[in-house]
Amino acid sequence: MPELPEVETIARNLCLGTQQQPSLVGRHILGANLLWGRTLVEPSPVEFSQRIEGQVIEAIDRRGKFLYFQLTCDWLLFHLRMSGDLVVQRLDSPQKTHDRLVLPLEGELELVFNDARKFGRVWLVEEVDRVVGHLGPEPLDESLTPAIFFTKLQSTRRQLKPLLLDQPFLAGLGNIYADEALNLAKLHPLIISNTLAEAQAASLLQSIRTVLRDGIARNGASIDWVYRGGDFQNYFRVYQRTGKPCQECGTLIARIIVGQRGTHFCPQCQPPLSSMEVSHG
């Protein structure tokens, strides 16, 4: 489900609190109730319960699509994959159908990991890089300069769409924001990365940042039966707009399969060749 803006929104809400729920920072974790075994990658369920009990939540943040809780001694990490969600509720609230892990907390609260499709995963580790060390740069981190991004695009020969989804290449983009960024940059999803000119690479990086910032500003997107309170889904340019007119040129949005993922683009605004080749052809 969630991509960078949705995970960022969840992390902020857990860290800062909302109108409906208090901040979790500074609270003791009182135990653990694992309801679906495969949710927990490591350690064993018994060791997980023993180690996490009594630790304090010191900080909550995000790296790529991973949510992490910095605890007294360990790092608690969640990956929500397609359908995972983290909710705070009153202690001993009625269990819901897809609850996978419940952590009772100080203050009559509990943190619940709910995940219909069971793809989501949880880790408790001493060294955080064991889980997130393989990730590429954060797209919103200014230390990722246009020059560095251009060099990275030059270093491989892959289609842009699958490359943007590759977390070791760049951390945080998923199917929605990859399609939105390519449309904003006016680049066809099948363009080979090392054929981009430096200006096009800079435009792509700028577009990625624009769609991610817009997504965060709107608290992420809420689609299908999963509602998170965000409304970025009302501002999609191409995603899930197959057959509807492009807002720039009126051409009907097309949908193709790339790397087994539905891929949405405007055939007019995003020509299959890079714009340099088109302009000279």
Place this chain on the structure above:
DNA sequence: CACGAGACCTGTTCGC
């Protein structure tokens, strides 16, 4: 190295 297929899962929507 790069790509495609299959696996992991459940739920909703679409087409006949």
Place this chain on the structure above:
DNA sequence: TGCGAACAGGTCTCGT
């Protein structure tokens, strides 16, 4: 109405 197929915000592994 019913039923199977297609589809879903993700990632891993394996074969070519």
